[in-house]
Amino acid sequence: MYTLILLLLAIAPPMMFFAYLIKTDRVEPEPLGMLMFALALGVISTFPASLIEGLLAYLPFFGEHDLPAxxxxxxxxxxxVEEGCKLAVILLFVWKNRNFNEENDGIVYVTASSIGFALFENVLYVLSGGLATAVARSITAIPLHTFCGVIMGAYVGRARFAADRRTAAVLVLKGFAAAVFIHGLYDTFAMEHGSSSVVMLLLLVAALFFAGRFFFKTGKELSAARWANPEAAAQIRLDTASQQAARIVVRYGEDKIGIDAEGRFYLKPEKQTWKLVTGRLLYVFSFACWVLFLVIGYNASDEAALAAVFYFCLTMTCVPTVLAVLLTRSYRQRLESNTYL
Known part of the structure; x- marks a missing residue:
């Protein structure tokens, strides 16, 4: 029971920030499916981040405990590493999506990814650290990840609609550098353990709340300005559709796509049974892991052993479950006639 309470305490703060993010995106709201996809990408990004951080830990100049180290x-x-992984998944899988059609979407998607990262990381820390860790991280680490995502996303949103690639790259790097600087300061204060460091850490988090509010407000204003003029909005949608059409032809090939009477592109029906089979096998694997957890948990008297099994199940089923959802969804879309792109 105690483990389940800790799990709820670990999940609740990130999801509250996620709910607030959805609430702020009102002018031209993003599809909930895309937001959940970005959140899942953030969860997945914890794995390469952990791997890279683990490899870097073998370097000799990271092993000391003095201030320079x-x-x-x-x-x-x-x-x-962490900010880069959270950013990379959005640039790779969301940047060219047709729903990314305004500057504020940079804030929405990058922040969703950051919250996903914070969510998974928080579960691991809280289950190993207990109630005190849950309370401390809810007012420090979770706001840090969230508002670093807001700041970085503000630059990514502007970069998406920059006049040229060089300007876009500069804007993305500026946002990344700002997030790294803030995150680095936070970690320095957190690892220093002195009373003055604790005060500085809390002041930094408080400043992040104000900065986050400013960027949220700026994003709303940019969104309102972009969609205020109907003619300009129509042109934006037309330009976005043209770019999307070009990418569709390159990605799928002319022989696999069709155009209906309204000029909309759709993917011709095509069975891809391997996606369905693989997805179901991944579902079965994940289900079996959690059945194992319930069986062991019912008979276990040791909280430490139960927590260890939970970590194992969470680690082993997170990515397979996400992949199963994506594969099954893709299979069903390809089976439907006139699957619009």
Whole structure:
């Protein structure tokens, strides 16, 4: 029971920030499916981040515990890796999506990814650290990840609609650098353990709340300005559709797509049974892991053993479940006639 309470305490704060993110995106709301996809990408990004951080830990200059070593760890091993992974999944899988059609969407998607990262990380920390860790991280680490995502996303949104690639790259790097700097400061204060460091950490988090509010407000204003003029909005949608059409032809090939009477592109029906079979096998695997957890949990008297089994199940089923959902969804879309792109 105690483990389940800790799990709820770990999940609740990130999801509250996620709910607030959805609430702020009102002018031209993003599809809930895309938001959940970005959240899942953030969860998945914890795995490469952990791998890279683990490999960097073998370097000799990260093993010390003095202030210079703490700074090196914060600004080289942790902050750029975590912020980079959260950003990379959005640039790879969301950047060219047709729903990314305004500057504020950069804030929405990058922040959703950051919250997903914070969610999974928080579950691991809270289950191993207990109630005190849950309370402390809810007012420090969770706001840090969220508002670093807001700040970085504000630059990514502007970059998506920049006049040229060079300007876009500069904007993305600026947002990334800002997030790394803030995250590095936070980790330095957190690892220093002095009373003055605790005060500085809390002041930094408080400042992030104000900065996040500013960027949320700026994103709303940009969104309102973009969609205020009906003619301009129509042109934006036309330009976005043209770009999307070009990408569709390149991605699928002319022989696999059709155009209906209204000029909309659709994917011709095609069975891809391997997606369905693979997805169902992944579902069965994940289900079996959690059945094992319930069986062991019912008979276990040791909280430590129960927590260890939970970690195993969570680690082993997170990515397979996400992949199963994506594969099954893709299979069903391909089976439907006139699957519009």
């Amino acid at each position: 703490i700074i090196r760890t914060s600004f080289i091993q942790v902050a750029p």
